[in-house]
Amino acid sequence: MSSTEVKLSRLLGLAQKFNNFYLTGFHKDDIRPFLVGGQQVGLIKADVYKQLLKFPEVFCIRDCQYTKQGLVELNPAFRDYNERTVHLDEVLRNLRSDGSFSALKGWRDECFEVKFEHKALLKMERAATPLFGVRKYGVDINGYVRHPQHGLCIWLQQRSNTKETWPGKWDNMVGGGLSVGFGIMETAVKEAAEEASIPKDLVKNLVSAGCVSFFFESDQGLFPNTEYVFDLELPVDFVPQNADGEVQAFELLPANECVERVFTPDFKTTSAPVVIDFLIRHGYITAENEINFTEIVELLHVPLQSLYTYKTRLEQKLQQHQSTLPKDDNNCNCDSVPKRPLENGHNKKDGA
Amino acid sequence: MSSTEVKLSRLLGLAQKFNNFYLTGFHKDDIRPFLVGGQQVGLIKADVYKQLLKFPEVFCIRDCQYTKQGLVELNPAFRDYNERTVHLDEVLRNLRSDGSFSALKGWRDECFEVKFEHKALLKMERAATPLFGVRKYGVDINGYVRHPQHGLCIWLQQRSNTKETWPGKWDNMVGGGLSVGFGIMETAVKEAAEEASIPKDLVKNLVSAGCVSFFFESDQGLFPNTEYVFDLELPVDFVPQNADGEVQAFELLPANECVERVFTPDFKTTSAPVVIDFLIRHGYITAENEINFTEIVELLHVPLQSLYTYKTRLEQKLQQHQSTLPKDDNNCNCDSVPKRPLENGHNKKDGA
CATH class of the missing domain: 3.30.750.160 (Transcription Regulator spoIIAA)
Structure with a gap:
């Protein structure tokens, strides 16, 4: 590769794909x-x-x-x-x-x-x-094996064909959204049991390893997702078994085959960030073998918090205008919620 | 803590400190x-x-x-x-x-x-x-020990009092900027030998573990830094020895004491992201014990690439104006580099 022609790597292309809304949709x-x-x-x-x-x-x-x-x-x-x-x-x-x-x-x-x-x-x-x-939060478990012959290997699940979202696609070994009333580690342990029958003596080895954030758009809508990521090293002879009917298969893949699987259309796009983050943290994808390494790491942690800051921007504008405002002016041109702003920009008492 | 009063965690405060330019300076x-x-x-x-x-x-x-x-x-x-x-x-x-x-x-x-x-x-x-x-790149090695009594422990170095920058401050075990002609892993291995006398049979265990990006400002100027991060597990009995006169001490600290050290004014502010990232990846700082976990992870990977996009913005504007431009108009109001834009926004042949 010449120094002037920088090839867009496949990984960067994928990181741009699961951030299609963050990178382009948001501005259009x-x-x-x-x-x-x-x-x-x-x-x-x-x-x-x-x-x-x-x-x-x-x-x-x-x-x-x-x-x-x-x-x-x-x-x-x-x-x-x-x-x-x-x-x-x-x-x-x-x-x-x-x-x-x-x-x-x-x-x-x-x-x-x-x-x-x-x-x-x-x-x-x-x-x-x-x-x-709405920002969504979930948990994902990277189940992996340090195999004596094949080196670093990763368990993937194939989602059931009857799932409402991404039916039949390949996915991380265990994953699930946070629901009302369940904590983060609690959700990880629950999903590990339901999706992969991970026994208690193995699930105690779960290691919290950070989170990934990205902003994807599909014809279903917007996915500003944050996934809490856990690693779980498994014995070579352990085989996950589904218990809740939501998984149709599990497969253990060496790291290089796992990367190839992630690039296929058979892999759930919104689960790719978790696998890529795992392979970066474990030294498989490095700055030496991936030309767009720093860009990819940034695209695994996009600043979603900065996209939900309407109130902060309103407060800044109000501070600018405050000294010039007549006392009884409406601060909002919405007929149903008139009058001066309280902390949320509206006067609730007078509101519609 | 009540649900309405969310306390700003010390870690978030620190993450905001080493991103003071990204969060506020850039807009002011x-x-x-x-x-x-x-x-x-x-x-x-x-x-x-x-x-x-x-x-x-x-x-x-x-x-x-x-x-x-x-x-x-x-x-x-x-x-x-x-x-x-x-x-x-x-x-x-x-x-x-x-x-x-x-x-x-x-x-x-x-x-x-x-x-x-x-x-x-x-x-x-x-x-x-x-x-x-200018964006700066460096390498950092987290030297750590899984201690039979004290659990996860981390080696820190104290910088020499004669260093030009951050003299006498505590810092990661090994770190250094990328210089002309040296690769990333090459720099890590070189610095490991110079700063801590890590022998070859140990340095071969270096694991690439990602990178952190942040944007700090001090009275010295701007620090849009990306640090390539490596982990190195060390034997319990190994003690680093400085070889180049740039380090005055090394100390092995249990994870909880290491966190406290990072909060003191004796710790180099721009090295804190590497320690925090390490403690997150190794399950010491988690979403369960740190209320601002996702914000902190985002502030360890701020999108520096998005701050260096003048040319992209220029091209977008030029596309908008293109159809309405008379053929011989100057596209730039700088006297020394007049006439129509080439790919870089200037006509080099006619330039000053």
């Missing part, structure tokens, strides 16, 4: 912050908020006069977790029944808790989170 | 891209480019009419690596002798190669790189 489209309780908890694309216009009693869709940005806000008159949850659920069931979004065809009757800075704001059907661009 | 000041050969290789603060105005034959300081951004450009008439290197070196020696910048008091007579996408553009005295906000 009319993407609006989704606010709950005055905090930005999501990002909503035009195709979604156009459907939400049908529910003006639940969503306030407006432009903020200070940030000049279009917003989608869950009605700030909903005072608490339960009230928000009930009203949102009603809308989602409505959208599901009229078939507006393919994402809702995968309805699970399983809830994901929407939080802001560790404060729970509402819970939402898991299948709907991509429509609202 | 008049920061200008530094262009060499039409590519952005650095970021220059106002105090520096005001000094560079004294050298109009070497630096073109102007506003780009398309991006509306102030720029500092190394004279595009310098055609190659050597010509750029010689002219820049002359300016730096001049600035050094008149004492304009404290960074240049640490002059080393050791060069750092400035590259863009793996293409070498020039070399620059190492001490000067913070003035130009």
Whole structure:
């Protein structure tokens, strides 16, 4: 390779693919912050908020006069977790029944808790989170073996053909989303038992090894995902067995074959970051053998937190305007939630 | 801790400290891209480019009419690596002798190669790189021991009191910047021998484990640093010995004491990311014991590549303007480098 012609590596291409929204989608489209309780908890694309216009009693869709940005806000008159949850659920069931979004065809009757800075704001059907661009958290276990003949080997699972998402695709040995009421390590241990029958005396060797963050977009919606990553070294003779019907096969692959598998269309795109991160941390993918090493490491940890900062930007604008504002001016051009801003940018007492 | 009062953890505070420029400095000041050969290789603060105005034959300081951004450009008439290197070196020696910048008091007579996408553009005295906000690359080795009594323990070095930068501070066991002509693994092995007398039969166990990226600012200038990280498990009875006079002590600390040391003012701020990353990868700092875990992991891998994208932004603007431009218009309002843009935004043939 000449010094002027730098070839885009396959790994960088893949890292760009699972960050397609972070790298390009985010700048192209009319993407609006989704606010709950005055905090930005999501990002909503035009195709979604156009459907939400049908529910003006639940969503306030407006432009903020200070940030000049279009917003989608869950009605700030909903005072608490339960009230928000009930009203949102009603809308989602409505959208599901009229078939507006393919994402809702995968309805699970399983809830994901929407939080802001560790404060729970509402819970939402898991299948709907991509429509609202809500940050999702999950756990993944890299099951691996130091094989006397084949060196570093990695267990992969093949997802069941009946799964709602990515049916039949290859995936990490164990993985699952965080659901309401379960901790991170607790979820890892639970999934290890359900998906791969990992016994207690092995699962005690789980090592927390960080997290990966990326922002993927598919026709299902937006996936601003953070996966908490665990490593589990397994004995050479251990074979995972599925217990919950969600896995149709397991396979142990030497590291080089594992990389090739990840590049095939048979691998779940949003699980690739976990495998790549594992192979980097264990010295298989290095700065010496991968020309785009630093770019790839950055794309395994994209700054999702910086994309959910509407309130901070609003506060900066308000500080700039504060001294020049007449006392009784509206600070918001949304008819339903008028008057001076409280900490969330709206006056709840006067709100719709 | 209540769910509404989220305490800023000490670790997050430290991660914000070594990213002070990324998080706040970048938005506050008049920061200008530094262009060499039409590519952005650095970021220059106002105090520096005001000094560079004294050298109009070497630096073109102007506003780009398309991006509306102030720029500092190394004279595009310098055609190659050597010509750029010689002219820049002359300016730096001049600035050094008149004492304009404290960074240049640490002059080393050791060069750092400035590259863009793996293409070498020039070399620059190492001490000067913070003035130009050039991305710096280094290697760090986490020397650790699995101690039968004390568990995970980490070797730290105390820097010599005579070092130009961070004298007397605690630091990772082995670390060093990449210099012209040395590879990444090669630098790690060389520094392991020089700084800690790691013998060949131990250094062969070095494991590449990724990299950390952060953007720190001090009174010396800007530090957009990427450190290639290596782990080295050492026998319980091995004791590092310095061989080059740059280290005054080594100490083996249990993980909990190592964390406390990192929080003290006696620890080199720009080495903290490597220790924190190590403790995260090895399961000592986890999502369960650190409330700001995901934010900290993101701040260990900030997207430096996105801060050096002047050319991409220029190309986007030019595409927007292209159809509306009269054929003979200047595309740049800099008198010394007029006429239509080539791939680097300037017409080199007509340039000053």
